[in-house]
Amino acid sequence: MRPDGARSNSAPSASAEQEQQEPARILIVEDDFLIAMQTETALADAGFHVVGTATTAEEAIILAREQRPSLAVMDIRLASERDGIDAASQLFRELNIRCIFATAHEDPRTRERAEPYAPLGWLAKPYTMPSLVDLVAEGLSKLD
Template structure:
C-alpha cells in the first residue's frame, strides 16, 4: 500500500511558504494547508491529519515551531521536518527533545528537501 503524501506547511513568511508549496506540488505531494502560526497549525492538523508537517522553527505568535510540534506530537503520529533560517544551538537542543526527522536550513535546497521528505514518507 502506498503511503499518503499529505503535507502541512507551517511558515509565517508568505514568500517562503509559496515557493515551498510550488516545489511540493511540482513533485506530486499533496499540500493540505499552509499555516502561519502554531495555533493554526494545530487546528489544521486536528482536521486534516497530515502525514508530514514541514515546520519553521521561528514562528510569530505565542508558540514557536518547536512548541507547536510538541503539542501536535502528543496527540498524533505525524512526522515533523523542521526548517530554519538561523538555527541556533539552543533551538537545535530544544528540537532534539521532539521526535523530528530532520532540520533543513533556509534557503531550502530542493534536493535536500526531497531527500528529507522521502525519508519521512517511508517511515
C-alpha cells in the same frame, strides 16, 4: 515510500493500491508568504499533497487535527507567541505527527529543545526546493 505514498518493495494489495492513489499529505508551517508558496509548489510538483499552510502554531494545530498530515514542514519562528517547536511538541504529543524543521534557527539549544519530538530532519535556510523535497521523501521513508 515514494512521494505518491506507494511502498516500493511490497506486493500489490488493496491497501497498497489505495496508497498509490493517495499521495503523502504534508502540512507547511511557515509565516513567510513567499517561502510558503515556493514550498507548496515544490512539494505539489513532486507529487505530495499539501493539506494546508499555517502561519502560526495555533493554525498548525487546527489544520493538523482536521487534515491528519503524514508530516509537517516546520519553521521555528512563526507569526505568534508560540514557536515552531511548541507546535511540533503539540503535534507529536496529541497526533503523533513528526516534523522536518526548515529554519534559519538550528543552533544547538534549539535542536535540544526539539529533540524530544523526534524530528525527521533539519534543513537550514536558505535552502533549495530540491533539497526540501529530498528531505521530505527521506522523512516519509522513516515513518514506514
